[in-house]
Amino acid sequence: xSKTSQQNTTAEANGISVIHxxxxxxxxxxxxQLVPVSPGGGxxxxxxxxxxxxxxxxxxxxxxxxxxxxxxxxxxxxxxLKSKQKAQDTLQRVNQLKEENERLxxxxxxxxxxxxxxxxxxxxxxxxxxDNVQSVSTENTTTNPENTG
Amino acid sequence: xSKTSQQNTTAEANGISVIHxxxxxxxxxxxxQLVPVSPGGGxxxxxxxxxxxxxxxxxxxxxxxxxxxxxxxxxxxxxxLKSKQKAQDTLQRVNQLKEENERLxxxxxxxxxxxxxxxxxxxxxxxxxxDNVQSVSTENTTTNPENTG
DNA sequence: TTGAATTGCGCAATCG
DNA sequence: ACGATTGCGCAATTCA
Numbered sequence: 572x573s574k575t576s577q578q579n580t581t582a583e584a585n586g587i588s589v590i591h592x593x594x595x596x597x598x599x600x601x602x603x604q605l606v607p608v609s610p611g612g613g614x615x616x617x618x619x620x621x622x623x624x625x626x627x628x629x630x631x632x633x634x635x636x637x638x639x640x641x642x643x644x645x646x647x648x649x650x651x652l653k654s655k656q657k658a659q660d661t662l663q664r665v666n667q668l669k670e671e672n673e674r675l676x677x678x679x680x681x682x683x684x685x686x687x688x689x690x691x692x693x694x695x696x697x698x699x700x701x702d703n704v705q706s707v708s709t710e711n712t713t714t715n716p717e718n719t720g
Numbered sequence: 721x722s723k724t725s726q727q728n729t730t731a732e733a734n735g736i737s738v739i740h741x742x743x744x745x746x747x748x749x750x751x752x753q754l755v756p757v758s759p760g761g762g763x764x765x766x767x768x769x770x771x772x773x774x775x776x777x778x779x780x781x782x783x784x785x786x787x788x789x790x791x792x793x794x795x796x797x798x799x800x801l802k803s804k805q806k807a808q809d810t811l812q813r814v815n816q817l818k819e820e821n822e823r824l825x826x827x828x829x830x831x832x833x834x835x836x837x838x839x840x841x842x843x844x845x846x847x848x849x850x851d852n853v854q855s856v857s858t859e860n861t862t863t864n865p866e867n868t869g
Numbered sequence: 870t871t872g873a874a875t876t877g878c879g880c881a882a883t884c885g
Numbered sequence: 886a887c888g889a890t891t892g893c894g895c896a897a898t899t900c901a
Contacts, residue, residue, distance in 0.1 A: 644879060646888055661810050668817035675824035682831040689838045696845070793894060799874055
C-alpha cells in the first residue's frame, strides 16, 4: 500500500524547490538542440501558429512548457491512482465472488441433502403406498397399519 | 512491500518540493560530464540517506553506471510486465468466478425446483396415506368425527 | 554487501 | 488546446 509522498508541486505555495536537473542521455538519437515534436514527417502536423526555428521543439524554459508539464504530472498521478484503485477493487471483487461462491456451494450441499432425504422418504413410503393403494383398490383390509422400518 | 516508504528528508520538513527537471534525451545532447544528483544549488541539499563520501554526483559516463542503468531498466520492464500479467489474471479470475457463480445459481434453482416438486408430491400423497392410515386405524382407534357407529 | 525487484515519479507521445 | 493513458527511463528503496 505504498504511501505516496505528499509532494505538493505547487509552484507558489512553497518556498523552496530543489531542482533535480538530470540529463537523460538515453540511448536515443543525438540531437544537438532541437527536437522534432512530430515524428513521422507528417508534413502538416504543425498548426499555423508559430514555428520559430529555435522553437521548432519544446522550449524547456518556456513558462508554458513548465505549466504544461506540471499539469501533465498531475494528470499522471491522478491516472495512476485511479488505476491502482481499480486494481484493488478488482482484487476485492475476487474475494467477494469467492465468498459468494462458497455460500452458494453450501446451499447446494444443503439442498442436495434435503432432496436426498426426501427421496429416500419417498421411496420408503412408496411401498406402503403401493400396498395401501392396492388394498384400497381391492376393497380389502390393509395388512400393515404401522410399519416404518 | 507495503512499507510506508517515505522520503521525508530534510527539505520536506520545511515544505520543499523536489522537482526533477529531467532533460530528456529528446531534447538534450548527451551529458559529457558529471551531473550532480541533487544540485539544489548548494550541493548539500537532500541526502536521501547519509554519508556521501564521494561527490554528490553520479558519473553518467561510467560504464558501470550505464550497465547498472540498463540492468535496472530491464528489471523494471520485467517487473511491470509481471505486474500487468498479474492484473490481467485477476481480471480473468473475476470472470471465471462470475461464470461459476452463475452456474451454481442455476444449480440451486434446479435443486429448489426439484425439491418443490417432491414436496408437493409428498403432500399430495400424504392425503392418501392419511386416508389409508385413517381407515386402517379406525379398526383400533376411536378418533373419528362421525364414524362412531 | 550485492544484485534483482519494487515503487514513485517525471517526460513525451498518443489518445479521446 | 487539454486532460487521460501509456511506455520508458531514473533513482530510491526493498528483497533476498
